[in-house]
Amino acid sequence: GCRGEVKLVVEAEPSTGTHTRSACALPAMAIQRIIVQLIVVGTQIVSRAFVEAYKQAIVNASRGGGAAQAAAGAVKRSGKLSVEDAHLILGTSKETNAEEILRRYKHIFEANDPGKGGSEYIRCKVDNAYNVLESEGVAPGRPKAEAAETGAAKEKSAS
Numbered sequence: 001g002c003r004g005e006v007k008l009v010v011e012a013e014p015s016t017g018t019h020t021r022s023a024c025a026l027p028a029m030a031i032q033r034i035i036v037q038l039i040v041v042g043t044q045i046v047s048r049a050f051v052e053a054y055k056q057a058i059v060n061a062s063r064g065g066g067a068a069q070a071a072a073g074a075v076k077r078s079g080k081l082s083v084e085d086a087h088l089i090l091g092t093s094k095e096t097n098a099e100e101i102l103r104r105y106k107h108i109f110e111a112n113d114p115g116k117g118g119s120e121y122i123r124c125k126v127d128n129a130y131n132v133l134e135s136e137g138v139a140p141g142r143p144k145a146e147a148a149e150t151g152a153a154k155e156k157s158a159s
Contacts, residue, residue: 080132081128081129081132082132083132083133083136083138085129085132086128086129086130086132086133087129087133089125089126089129090104090105090108090126090129090130090133091104091108092104094138098138098139098140099140101130101133101138101139101140102139102140105126105130105139108122108126109123109126109127109130112126
């Protein structure tokens with residue numbers, strides 16, 4: 001017998017007249033070595049893919065991370081958002097009507113739902129921007145249910 005080795009069995013069709021034979025082919029250590037090599041190569045492939053995805057994410061953020069950069073920049077400049085910064089965060093301007101401001105706010109706020117992989121930080125900045133425009137009378141007031149939802153989001157982010 002083949003101790004510590006794996007048997008290789010070769011069978012042929014009985015109609016051809018060939019015989020079934022077995023031979024000691026690969027020692028168990030060789031199979032373990034092959035498995036380890038497969039794991040190492042697989043890990044290298046996944047690692048490279050992760051690094052490439054990370055590099056691409058950095059490139060994408062530098063190209064189109066306007067809302068996030070605007071939110072971060074607005075906070076760095078002063079403790080309170082200006083009306084201009086609020087418009088910048090929401091992607092609106094002074095000429096934008098109240099309904100469009102509300103539509104943009106809802107779109108960005110819902111797109112950044114943390115439950116769907118969004119950013120709570122950006123969500124808070126968007127909410128603060130809308131609050132500034134609302135307090136200035138530029139944006140319409142929100143329904144009570146919506147205001148309660150954003151208040152709950154603020155409490156959650158504060159903890």
